[in-house]
Amino acid sequence: MIRSRTLEEKLGSLYRAGGRIVGGVYLGRGQEAFSAAAGIHLRWDKDVYGPLIRDQAGRIAFGEPLIDSLRTYLGVVTGPMRGRDGNIHRGQPKHGYMAMISHLGSLLSVVAGALFARRIKGTLGDSAGATSIGDGGTSTGAFHEGLNMAAVEKLPLVVSIANNQYAYSTPTSRQYACENLVDRAHGYGIEGHSVDGTDLLACVKVYRTAFERARVGHGPQMVVGRLLRLGGHGEHDDASYIPESMKKIHESRDCLTVAQQQALDLGWTTQAELEAWHKQARQEVDQATSQVLKEPTPDPYRETWQALSTTSLVEGNEG
Amino acid sequence: MSSITYLEAIREAQYEALRTNPDVFLYGQDINAFGGAFKATKNLGREFPGRVFDSPISEDAMIGMAVGAAVEGARPIIEMQFADFSSVGFNQIVNQAATLYWRTQTPCPITIRLPSGGTAGSGPFHSQSMESIYAHYPGLVILTPATVEDAYWMLLDSVKLDDPVIFCEHKFLYYHLKADDFGQAMPIGKARIARPGRDATVVTYSAMLHESLKAAEELRLDGYEVEVVDLRSVKPMDTDTILASVARTGRLLVVGESFPWGGATAEVVARVASEAFHLLDAPPLRLNSKDTPIPYHPNLWKSHRPTTASISAELRKLLRY
Numbered sequence: 001m002i003r004s005r006t007l008e009e010k011l012g013s014l015y016r017a018g019g020r021i022v023g024g025v026y027l028g029r030g031q032e033a034f035s036a037a038a039g040i041h042l043r044w045d046k047d048v049y050g051p052l053i054r055d056q057a058g059r060i061a062f063g064e065p066l067i068d069s070l071r072t073y074l075g076v077v078t079g080p081m082r083g084r085d086g087n088i089h090r091g092q093p094k095h096g097y098m099a100m101i102s103h104l105g106s107l108l109s110v111v112a113g114a115l116f117a118r119r120i121k122g123t124l125g126d127s128a129g130a131t132s133i134g135d136g137g138t139s140t141g142a143f144h145e146g147l148n149m150a151a152v153e154k155l156p157l158v159v160s161i162a163n164n165q166y167a168y169s170t171p172t173s174r175q176y177a178c179e180n181l182v183d184r185a186h187g188y189g190i191e192g193h194s195v196d197g198t199d200l201l202a203c204v205k206v207y208r209t210a211f212e213r214a215r216v217g218h219g220p221q222m223v224v225g226r227l228l229r230l231g232g233h234g235e236h237d238d239a240s241y242i243p244e245s246m247k248k249i250h251e252s253r254d255c256l257t258v259a260q261q262q263a264l265d266l267g268w269t270t271q272a273e274l275e276a277w278h279k280q281a282r283q284e285v286d287q288a289t290s291q292v293l294k295e296p297t298p299d300p301y302r303e304t305w306q307a308l309s310t311t312s313l314v315e316g317n318e319g
Numbered sequence: 320m321s322s323i324t325y326l327e328a329i330r331e332a333q334y335e336a337l338r339t340n341p342d343v344f345l346y347g348q349d350i351n352a353f354g355g356a357f358k359a360t361k362n363l364g365r366e367f368p369g370r371v372f373d374s375p376i377s378e379d380a381m382i383g384m385a386v387g388a389a390v391e392g393a394r395p396i397i398e399m400q401f402a403d404f405s406s407v408g409f410n411q412i413v414n415q416a417a418t419l420y421w422r423t424q425t426p427c428p429i430t431i432r433l434p435s436g437g438t439a440g441s442g443p444f445h446s447q448s449m450e451s452i453y454a455h456y457p458g459l460v461i462l463t464p465a466t467v468e469d470a471y472w473m474l475l476d477s478v479k480l481d482d483p484v485i486f487c488e489h490k491f492l493y494y495h496l497k498a499d500d501f502g503q504a505m506p507i508g509k510a511r512i513a514r515p516g517r518d519a520t521v522v523t524y525s526a527m528l529h530e531s532l533k534a535a536e537e538l539r540l541d542g543y544e545v546e547v548v549d550l551r552s553v554k555p556m557d558t559d560t561i562l563a564s565v566a567r568t569g570r571l572l573v574v575g576e577s578f579p580w581g582g583a584t585a586e587v588v589a590r591v592a593s594e595a596f597h598l599l600d601a602p603p604l605r606l607n608s609k610d611t612p613i614p615y616h617p618n619l620w621k622s623h624r625p626t627t628a629s630i631s632a633e634l635r636k637l638l639r640y
Contacts, residue, residue, distance in 0.1 A: 048387075087421045093390040093425040101414050108417065109380040113387025120344055120369065120393065142410070152375055206484035307417070307457035309426045309481045313508050315555045 001032040001200070001256050002274075005055035008065055011073055016233045020293065021073050022148070023086050028054035031162050031228030033245035037203035038160050039127030041211040042177045048191070050098040050111040050131035053088050054162060054229065063151055064097065067288040076295040083298035104137035108159065115155045126158040128214045133270060135175055137169020138184075147220065151188045154219035155208050156212050161222065164229045169241040185222040198250075199224025200259035212315035217277070231252060321497035328467045328501065329359050329432070329488055332474035333396060337367045340394060343478055345371045346381060347398030347432075356400050361416060378404050382411035386419060391625040392609045394428045394478055402433035402487065403447040416483040417458030426481035430474070436489040436526050436576055437624050443612035446620075448525070448575070451582030452483045454554040460484045460505065461554040465528035467498035469551055471503070476507050487553075488525060489526040496529070502629060510557035512564065516546030519570035519637055520588050522561055524550040525623060527574045534630035543638055562595050569600035570637050574625050579607035601640035606633050 008027045016026040028035055031054045039061025042049050042143025060066055060235050071079025071088040081090050081099070082196055091099030096114070100107050111129040118124040137143055150157045166171055178184065186206060191213060195206040203225065210221035228250035232239040239247075262267045306314050323331075331427055336343045345360055349562045351373045354361035356515060364371035374381050385395040405412065412431065419427040439447035454461045460482050470488060477484035494503045505511060513528060514535050521531045528549045535545035549566050550556065558631045565571050571591055573584040584605040614620050 036497065081422060089422070091423065093423050095421070098387070098390070101418065101425050103410050103414055106379070106411055106415055108385055109377075109411070110384025110387040110390075112380075113384035113389075114391045115387075116384060117344075117391035117393040117395075118411035120340075120388075121391070142383070145375070145377035146383060148378040149375055149377055150385060167371045221616075307421045309420045310460075313460055313480075313482070313555050314557075 001036050001057050001259055002277050003066060003281045004032050004036065004060055005256055006026065006278065006285050007069060008056055010285045011069070012235050014073070014289070022075065023237060024234040025073065026053045026234045027231055028056045028087050028229070030228055030250065030255060031164065032057035033203050033259055033273040034160065034162055034195075034197035034225040034227060035132070036131070037200060037207045039157065039206070041207050042128070042130055043096050044097070047127050048096040048098065048111050048114045048129035050100065050107040050129070052100055052107070052132040052134070052137070054134075054164075055132050062097065066284065067292060070288050070292045073175070073293065074292050075297060076292055077298050078295045103142065105133060105140035105143030105146060108129050108133070108143055109149060112146060112150040112153070112155050112157055115157060116153055122158070125213050128158060128211055129161065130158040132160040132162060133155040134167060135161065135163040135165070135172050135181065136170065136183060138256065146235055147190070151190045152218045154217070156214040156217070156302060157220040158207070158214050159220060159222050161224045162227060163224055164227050165246075165263055166229070167240060168233045168237075179282070181251075182224040188220070190222055191218060192221040192222040194224050196227070197227030197256055199254045200255060201262050227255070274280065320461065322501050323467055323492055323498050324360060325467050325470045325488070325496040326357060328471035331362060331501075332364070332471045333360060333363060334366070335475060336396065336436055336478040337370055339499055342364075342392060342394045343396065344388075344393060345396050345398065346374050346385065348374055348376060348400045350386040350398050355398060357490070359398065359432070367459060373588070374459045378408035379411050381433065382408040383415060386411065386415050386427060386430075389427045389429050390419075390425055394430075396430045396432060396478060398432045399414065400443050402435040402449045403444050405431065405433055405449055410486070412453065412459070412483070413456040417456050420482065421458055427483050427553045429619070430477040430484045430486055432486045432488060434490050434548065435487040436491055437613055437620060438490050439613060441613070442615035446613040448487065448577035450485070450553045451575070451577045454583060454586070458483065459554065460507070461487065462552050463487045463550065465489070465492070465525050465549050465551070467480040467496055468502035469500040472504035473507060473551070475506070481505070487525060490586060491526045492529075497522070503589070505551070508552050508555045508557060512558040512560070513549040514545070514547040516544035516568065518543045518545060518562045518566045519634060520546045520548060520561075520635040521572050521574055521634070522548045522550060522564070524553060524583070525573040525576065527576050530627045531574050531630055533633055534629040537627065537631045538634055538638075541602040541617055545633075545634060550583075551573055556586065556590070558590050558594070561591060561632065562598070565591055565595055566598050569598060570640075571599065571603040572606060572633050572637050573603070574606045576608055576624055579605070579610050582607070591595065592614055601637055604633055604637050606630060
């Protein structure tokens with residue numbers, strides 16, 4: 001969480017400084033606890049993870065090198081997307097790390113498909129999948145189709161719904177008419193869990209149960225976290241549509257502050273150690289940033305401009 | 320005696336793919352015990368237990384699932400019950416499957432079977448030809464087999480390709496088109512001279528090949544030798560074979576069953592006009608369906624799509640110029 005917050009602060013300041021980051025910056029401030037609590041239950045190369053826009057913390061917890069985020073935002077060729085795609089649209093599918101597209105809900109069936117293929121091949125073992133969505137994304141047909149299919153196949157899939165009250169500027173009252181999103185789990189024939197998304201310990205506990213149950217064959221698990229994103233949809237957005245009173249309540253429940261207090265109260269760490277972690281994170285982020293700023297950006301003359309992997313079928317390459 | 324139908328070729332190709340490659344599985348609506356709406360997967364579920372799955376009516380999730388499975392090294396064949404319904408899975412096809420390799424260098428070996436094109440009485444939503452829509456997007460291979468041989472070999476090749484293939488199989492050919500055997504495989508991406516000629520070239524594909532061949536035969540009675548080129552694959556498009564034919568004949572008519580605005584036929588005309596304008600003795604012509612939804616009643620349907628009669632009429636216009 002600390003590394004995620006520190007990295008995202010850097011991304012925000014790079015965006016505001018202008019120049020190097022093209023396109024938007026989409027941050028997970030306020031959602032780190034809910035995201036990281038899922039990510040720590042996932043194993044790189046063993047499980048399947050399809051994170052979404054506000055999952056920087058989950059991505060780090062899953063095992064993505066922090067520098068890959070910077071590389072993708074800056075579009076350098078050393079990054080996983082090599083300048084062909086940017087910001088949060090990144091992944092390494094060969095390692096079970098799916099790269100989201102912008103169309104909400106559509107990643108769910110992809111993660112499910114990876115698990116389905118493993119089951120057919122007999123390689124599923126105790127692996128699980130996880131993917132994330134917001135309250136807005138639950139309104140898509142793709143989300144419904146994917147979750148229903150995963151439920152029919154009883155796949156070991158954990159679906160995180162970060163109910164952050166606003167889909168861009170649209171409040172939940174214009175998004176759904178049911179009382180609680182988690183009630184939908186019953187309709188899909190899957191298990192549902194609800195948690196205060198600003199409470200790290202509660203999130204870890206809920207995800208531990210959800211992943212355990214998914215891995216032993218209880219089918220998809222829906223985890224709904226109540227929280228508020230502490231910022232705009234992207235850094236271009238001042239979130240003026242969120243009432244000040246609501247912002248104040250949630251700023252005082254910043255999940256990072258809550259988590260640090262929890263760790264202190266339980267005697268897991270000390271104030272001095274926390275400060276050291278923050279300092280370490282800042283050094284790591286600064287070092288990564290200065291490295292990435294020196295790395296090469298893509299050269300259109302060296303780009304293959306080839307959308308197919310079969311070179312002989314690329315028009316003009318028939319030989 | 321011809322005994323193998325176009326539909327049986329598609330079933331046999333899937334049988335062969337399942338038999339020879341353990342990574343292949345089939346996923347689609349009603350395809351397991353029921354054998355599919357057209358019986359293209361008849362008995363395959365029984366012969367390959369655990370490899371043929373009924374899906375929910377969820378075209379979006381079906382394609383998304385295939386992409387995820389492909390990432391894991393599987394080679395799924397997805398049956399859309401009708402090509403028309405692939406519009407529900409359109410996003411997953413053009414944005415998820417078609418971009419995966421370019422974005423992540425992860426190949427996406429999925430085959431999407433689209434039972435395509437019109438048959439009498441099928442109406443607006445069970446008759447569509449989608450090849451032009453999908454050909455517009457980078458990252459997809461669009462195949463349009465017109466013969467029993469191509470239905471078999473091109474489907475087998477599709478499964479072997481490391482890229483997403485939109486396999487447009489024509490429902491009108493399912494039962495009526497027959498061959499003695501599967502013949503010889505021709506490579507994907509190469510067009511075929513289906514009938515040699517010297518007076519005009521018809522470039523076409525899928526079911527329109529057979530209407531065009533009949534039209535060419537009609538014109539023969541008037542003393543014209545019309546060359547007919549079967550594109551076989553809309554994308555990639557074999558421009559060289561098209562240009563070579565136009566160089567021989569000097570006249571071009573392009574026939575397709577899909578809607579007239581833009582599309583595969585327009586692409587052929589554009590390529591010939593820009594690369595071989597000097598070879599043309601007459602303005603190149605296109606013939607597509609009419610620009611309305613596909614009608615239900617056979618009286619209307621027969622006038623909506625190109626037919627032997629309408630192709631012959633266009634050819635006469637082209638030859639008179």
